[in-house]
Amino acid sequence: MARWNGCGARARWARPVCRCGWCQTRRGDSAHPATDGVRGVNGRISMVDALRGWALLGLFLVHCVERFALYRLEPWNDDTLRLIFALFGSKSFALFAMLFGFSFATIMGNARARGTDFTGRFIWRLVLLLGFGTLHVALFRGEILQLLAVVGLLMIPFDRVKSDRVLLAVAMVAFLQVPLLARMVGAALGQGWAAMPLFPAPPDDLTTLTTGTFWQATWENLTRGNVVKWSFYIERGRAMQIVGLFLVGMVIQRRGWLARADRHRLGWGLVLLGGGALGLLGRDLALLVADLLPGLPGDRHAANAGMMWSMLGWTAVHAAVFVFAWQTPVQRLLGWLAAPGRMTLTLYIGQSVLMAPLLYGWGLGLWDAFNPTVMALAGLVLFALQALAARWWFARFRYGPMEWLWRAGTLGTWAVPNRLAAANAR
Structure with missing residues (x-):
């Protein structure tokens, strides 16, 4: 061997x-493992890259059928839209968060193995990501980089926690959606603060994106649109869910559940069964709790908590099914997702750079020209082109364009080799 x-x-x-x-x-x-079949170039875990690529595909398809946030102006409710949301809605975002925690633990672990403390550098890395997200939100208000960066900053101290059980316990508390449940109880007791929005948001004026100039749309996204986005994340419990998923990703990395997935088939099987049960029963469980409180059937806080529980369960199913599929001949097909998964920052921002001029009023204004089926098919074709471009790129370079810029900014030097010939010589 x-x-x-x-x-x-x-x-x-x-x-x-x-x-x-x-x-x-x-x-x-x-x-x-000698035959795990997951190790790729430069010691990367190919299955993790492919899973990240799967999440990127799902997120892009959701954005396409949503017409990059404009669907509320002229709602469609056809089978394609329902299918895309059933498969990927809230789940692709959650997979990104889990893998973000996985990457954090990997980077910090690698630094410790070299005898260095990367904490300060990683904080600066997240500040840079927040900057990328702020530039991105000017183009697309529904972007997620800002949230990942802020939650990542909050999670830095947990790298010092050695006990995986403690991390999982904190994650479970986050998954319980305690703020939503507390507000649900407060509303049942007649407390006015519980019925008011936690983070009041101004009216969402999407029409500026369809009729305004580029600068008007950009200002709208940076101001009111950004407030609406953060209000949604907090009101719906998504921010708390991301905290839990970040910690779960850290534990998965520490335990080797992705790097040595073949040795954890039983565990992934339990994740599959438990996730399926939570996905099916999560909403009903939250509404049952609400029904036990006087005068509060179907409370919106309970509905939000239940939706987060259900989506958490289906996210677990996504991850488990992908892990099992990777250990079958289907891996040859899923392997195509690894290249886009290695440059998610570049492709994620690139999707907005491509679609915003096509859909928004300051560009071609095609936001209401196509139904969700056409938009989903267009998303599949465009993502396939992105995957081909990523494979071509990585035959010549080590990092994607934005990934290289992020790495150079983190290290504080432009002398980061990217071309494969130069990198190998270095």
Whole structure:
């Protein structure tokens, strides 16, 4: 068998032993599975990249059928829209959050393996991501980078927590949606504060995006549109859910549930069954709790909490099904998602750069020209082109364009080799 000298260099006829950062994170467990089939270039975990690419595809399809936030002006309610939302609505976003926590734990673990503390650098990395998100929200108000950056900053102290059980306990508290349940109880007791919006948002004027100039639409997105977005994240419980998913991603990385998925089939099977049960019963459970309180049947806070519980369950199903599918011949097809999954920042922002001029009034204004079926098909075609472009790019470069810029900014130097020939020489 081949011996791993770090991730990537190996010598023949030796036991596989690895000293990469991921392995050193797990005390007393330093061996990669010999046949896990997940290791890609530069020691990356190909299945994680592919899962991230799957989340990117789902998010893009949701944005397409939503016409990049304009669907409320002229709602469509056909089978395609319902199918896309059933498959990906709120779930792709949640997968991104879980993998964000996974990446955080990987980066910090690799730094510790090198004997360095990356905390300060990672904080600056998140500040840069917040900057990217702020520029992005000027183009598309529904973007998620700002939320990931802010939650990431809040989660920095948890890297110091050694106990995975503590991390999971905190995640469970976040998943319970305690703020929503507290407001539900407060409303049942007649407290006015519980019925008022926690984060009052001004009226959402989407018409500016369809009739205004580029600068008017940009200002609308940066001001009222951004407030509406954050109000939605807080009011619906999504921000709390992201906290829990971030911590779960950290534990998954520490435990090797993705890097050594073949050794955790039983655990992923339990995730599949438990996630399915929560997905089916989450909303009903929250409404049952609301019915137990006097005068509060069907309370909106309970409905929001139940929706988050249900979406959490289906997100777990997504992850488990993908892990099992990766260990079958379907991996050859899913492997195409790995390249776009390695440059999600570039492609995610690129999707808005492409679609906003097509849909918004300051561009071609095609927001009401196509039904959800056409928009979904267009999304599939455009994502396929992005996947092909990503494969071409990574045959020549190590990082995507925005990923390279993010890395150079994090390290504070432009001397970050990107071309493969230069990187290999370095």
